[in-house]
Amino acid sequence: MNHWIIIPVILPAMVAPLIVLGMRNDLTLQRIASIAATVALLAVSALLLVQASTSGPQVYLLGNWAAPFGIVLVLDRLSALMVALTALLALGVVLYAVGSGWDGRGKNFHALFQFQLMGICGAFLTGDAFNLFVFFEILLIASYGLMIHAGGRDRLRAGVQYVVFNLAGSTLFLFALGAIYAITGTLNMADLAVKVADLPEGHDALLRVAGVLLLIVFAVKGALVPFQFWLPGTYALAPGPVAALFAVMTKVGAYAILRFYTLIFGPEVEATGTFYANLLVPLALVTLVVGMVGVLGARSLARLAAFAAIGSMGTLFLAMSDFTPLSTAATLYYLIHSTIAAALMFLVADMVLERRGNTLLVPRPPIARHGLIAALFFASAIAMAGMPPLSGFLGKLLILDALGDRADMAITWSAILITSLIAIVGMSRAGSIVFWKAHAISGDPAEVRPMPLAFTATFGMLGVLVAMTVLAGPLMGWLQETADQVHDTGAYIDAVLGLGATEDN
């Protein structure tokens, strides 16, 4: 067995208690430990990425209990990609948090941050549905702490809403898992795929209900309309670096939907067929419209970024709902892009917040480092809206191409193109009010301590987007193979259940 697979879970799980217990009064030590752990996580995830691309799905049996009886972790290209994306984003975020001083404004930022990484990496790696629930709870409970980091009345109130919404979602998750267990008698994802594929007659209705419940749970995470209400308040009021990290949390929902509805409830399953894909299309269309109209109507930069994130999730789910290897490859490209771009936008909004006390879209005197921040916002807006030359444009082009053969192509194409235009208008409006009209008002910018590390982290994220654009060809080739692997469910099932059989002897 390849023991590297469990390191992305173990490493943060070990570092976080160490930070709480051994370094609680020393911020410098905490910073060193947290950055070192994140760099190590990135290195391990790069190693896993290489391993996943050179071999088929690999299985890690926890406690060496054979699947489907024990819990398994599964490393395939998709999960390796998601872990690597998380680690890359986390490095940028932790550098920004240190550079901007956000981590010192409350206690335990770095410990919660590491626990959050543990939950996210675990959710991407697990091959067991109940274990997925457990990792969801780990990432949620850490996110509750991060969300209200540094406190404040509005943040706490938004935090309560966020907690209540997600607790209700967790309850629903348990209902779905209970129903699935009652029907199939297993919760191992590969075993579920086998059991669901040849389900005895008479259980179809209950299975479909359980599938819809699961879809709702993942839609809550992925901010799919009508379950997006928690997102704008949470993301806009969370500390900037936390909101940037949360950009990958919505992708946990997207990943779970991609995994479950290709592996277990795929279109070839008799009991469910394309039921879920058909459900996803209208919801994704509405999400796209709500998000981009929200961008146009937002009253502050932070809220604009939050609605842009909802809109990008709409685009993502629309592309995903086709459930073919071609569309999945496009989805994955856009997923990487939108995670980094949304995080970049939250960080820029935080830089503005830092320098003028709010991000309201009203003209104020210029802020310190005005030009640099304006340029960063310009770049992030181009990326989010999907204009050339950055990777958002390529991502949307790939999605349009993948959806071009569908019967509802007229609707999906016009939805994506028109909402892109709305987003461009909304972001230009916001950018001109905040950054250009500022020059009409005289006043010296308040002195702010220079934050070289924060700017480095932000430009680093922009660099990732540029790299994604330049290296789009090789990246797409790799992602196409990944998408093929995602849809080749046989290999996944064989890896999990086959390994269990051989280890028995």
Next chain:
Amino acid sequence: MEILVASAIGLMTASGVYLVLRLRAWPVILGLTMLTYAVNVFLFTSGRLVVDMPAILSADAGGYADPLPQALVLTAIVISFGMTAVAVMMALGAFLEAGDDRVEMTDQEDRK
């Protein structure tokens, strides 16, 4: 027994949903607690309702009680207990900071 368990789950879920939709933090948290009670019993029944059966397969017994849902319920209880504690602390923090325990945010707060 089936009717008793089913109606208990249904009643707890219904009252939980009703309470979650209230506007004050305290009833909402009580509602979440009711929902987790309901889901715990539901998970328990997902291994089928049986009486007086061993929790393991045995040649002598006529059947067995599925032990897996019991393990799942145990995990779910621990997690929901922790989550409820976090929710109570956050609601308390919001109450102390804001002076009231409304769950919804006013337009003024929403604009930020």
